[in-house]
Amino acid sequence: MRRYFLRKLVTYILTFFVAVTVDWAIPRFMPGDPVTGMLSRMPLQPDAANRMMGYFLSAFGLDRPVWEQYLNFWGALLHGDLGISVWLFPQPVVSVIMGALPFTLALLIPAIILSWIAGNQFGAYAARRKRLDNMALPIGYILTATPYMWLGILLAWGLGSVLKIFPLAGAYDLSMSPTLTWEFFLSAYTHWLMPFLSLFLVLFGGWAIGMRNMIIYELESDYAHWLEALGAPQGLVRRYAFRNAVLPQVTGLALSLGVVVAGALVTEVVFSYPGLGYLVLQAIQNEDYFLLQGVFLFVIIGVLVANFLIDIAYVVVDPRTRVGMQGGAG
């Protein structure tokens, strides 16, 4: 058990190091530079730009050689400091992200977990049930092939613009301040539902299809036939099939997290949901190296932590991993 986790841990640390380095480097490949852009947006008397240039270059540490910037970045990162935002100067990147993070998590976590659970249940139920299968299969394929933001736009148009059931944008009504009241939560809930749905439905389709295919495969395997030959009730056979079928789905969940996060960021932009997606868009437009790398750092950490949790879950759900770790026959 210890060796298993140690090995995993080393892998994660290496992945983290490489991912963060790439994360640091990529914004710096953008043409143009952030301070010039920032100064050009200021209503200034022409002379002032030159004087302010020096101040801002040193405020962001951009007057140092690149290798030094990179080392400083790691130094600061290990102290939990992600630098200051160029776009929202001089707010620390950490506080900018903390303001937006709750909204992104409130969308992502329920969408990922609920779609996984519901998709698996539904897929397992639909498999080998002709009428349902015939209907569910095409719908599932369409859903899973839909880009998040496109479904988002359709929902916004249909439910928001035409039927006017849900508000079009934002995380809660403009006439409210966040307070711990039912009124506020109701408003937050109605604003949350559409972006949530656009993520949920796409993910749901994918998991349902995957599960349905796995169940059919498992029902064709020897142990299933053997159980059937023994006269085991259909329910019992399906239960065993489900347990085996769920393993690749767990792996699939781990693999898909990064893509899901990227999709969520775009969905937020569609619904003007004040999460990280909106920040990324502005950070790119303002060439805000620090905010951009900060947001992606959170994404990297999130995906790695989730993967780690899934690794642990795997030990629980797949007895073979457990046996393997204890040195038994595997």
Added chain:
Amino acid sequence: MGPKRRLVVLLASVSLLAAIFPAATGAATIPTTYPRSETLYTSGTMWGPPGQFNPIKNWNYTTGTLGLLFEPLYLYNPLSNKFVPWLAKSGSWTGPKEYTLKLREGIKWSDGQALTADDVIYTVNLGKLASVPYSTLFNFLQTATKVDALTVKFTFLKAQYQEWSNWLYSWGIVPEHLWNGRTETEVMNDNPNPIGSGPYSLLTYDQQKVVWVKNDAWWGKSLLGLDVKPKYIIDSVNASNNVSLGQMLGGNIDLSNNFLPGINSITSGIGGYGIQTYYPKAPFMLSANTAWLATNDVKKPMNDPIFRRALAESIDVSKIVNNVYGNIVKAASPTGLLPTWDQYVDKTVVAKYGTKYNPTDAKKILKAAGYKLGSDGFFRNKDGSKIDLEIIVPSGWTDWMASIQSIAQSAKTGGIKIHTAFPSYNDRTDKIQKGKFDLAIVNDAQISNTPWTYYNWMFRQPIQAVQNAGNDGRYKNAKLWSLVQQLNVTPTSSTTAMKKIISQIQTIQLQDVPIIPLWYNGAWSQASNAVWTNWPSSSASSPHYFPVTWGGYWNMGTVLMLTELKLAAQ
């Protein structure tokens, strides 16, 4: 889940939620729901979460920081071309290099302290820091000294009247008793829990909006008899165009300063959905700045004034105004001066040298100058090499992107080949500043109290390796620059003297065409009459202010708009 784990989950979610709920910033209580009839909803200024309340950082402070919260010495109303004494009671040049300013008596900061000469002197002296945008003040200002509690004497190295008059309304006075002792970094901070002197105080802000609450003790009430009507002003972070439009139509936003393409067809529709613009007909909007076609004047063939003139004559701006903007902008005069500066346009000079769309003449003068028309219908350089110019605008600026396509089309009629490119904003800016471009649309100089700000930006000398101070085309002309400097030291009250110098500037400008004026970008503004009425408009009975909440506009009279609003009859 065991009870312990449940507790952990609960605590984690509570701490996450806590991040959403910002603390109240003042003594005033935050209502759960803001009463509609006491609240003015605005949008069009913020592209990200608010939280910056430092009037020194004029490029990213939350709107209202100058105007609602902090106040300038004067307001300047471009529509009447008048300075309105605000914190200042009066001010005048009391010597060749001396300006004396008297403050109103009885102005108090929202913490109860009196606003005095010390505050003004402290604010002015912040300009000694290189990071402060108005550090240029000390190029010509020597000292600010206190005469008495309400009087300040400014001694100048050089009386740059135009630049000084511009400063008087552009910057907010900050409280010396709270700011004194701040380091440069602290001066440039976000100024949380701000204490101002203005008609509103900061109530709260969150990811989506900022909420200003009326300051009942505001000095304007007793000293000027003015009363701002909305109790709350809520400015929201911009959503996409279609959402903004939806919010307007639904009456959820009272004043939108977003650029909403096609708004003209909505306001002129039946009933107009209760939405109005400043003008009921074209151009619908007031003009905020000039969109110029910057030509790289040191690069062949743009280094030839005749080629530049031909280019200017090949561009049909009316097509852009019609097709791209649906007439919500106005074609620029050949001088490029905004309508508010009409009095400074020398009509005889314009009649003599001004350019207008005339592709036949463009071809004629190009041929006469020795350019040869190729078999493809495009002119060649004098040395026979092909001309294919690139015109750039920032990617995502959809109206400008459509405009340069129109320009490229139109230039064909004059035999000039142009292709378009859309680099990112920063890339495009970098290219322009380093002189690595052919043609670009720029609009960095904004409306102000004096055309000097325009000329100072357009014709600035000397040329630097990185042109981050205007004159994007790197146009060299020492004589023109000395005229601009001469204009700066001409008193703002001597309109005749100003006109004389400006006429000379225009003579050179229109003959040489160093930069080509295209159209006036609008001060985008759509107001809904659903809850608040009596919006500024061109009709004689309405108030005449800019209905614009962008940074730098509250102090150009928009704050006075708030005193004129009326609740709609329910």
